[in-house]
Amino acid sequence: MRIRRLLGLALATATLAGASALGAATAQAAAPTITSAECTDQGGTVASQPYGGTWCVLPDGTKVAVS
16 A cells, blocks of 8 residues: 555646647747737848738847747
C-alpha cells in the first residue's frame, strides 16, 4: 500500500511539473506585436510572408509579429 501511495505522489508531481512547463511554453509562445510604424521607427523592415502573416525584422535579426 505504501508503494502505491508513493507512486501516486510521484505521478501527481510529474503531472503538475508537466502542466507548469506547458503553461510556461504557451506564455512564451505568445509573442508581443508591434505596428509597422513602430517597426520602421526602430530601424526594422516589414516583411509579408505568404500564409505566414506580416513580420517586423529588426536590425539584430529578431522577428516580431506586426499587428
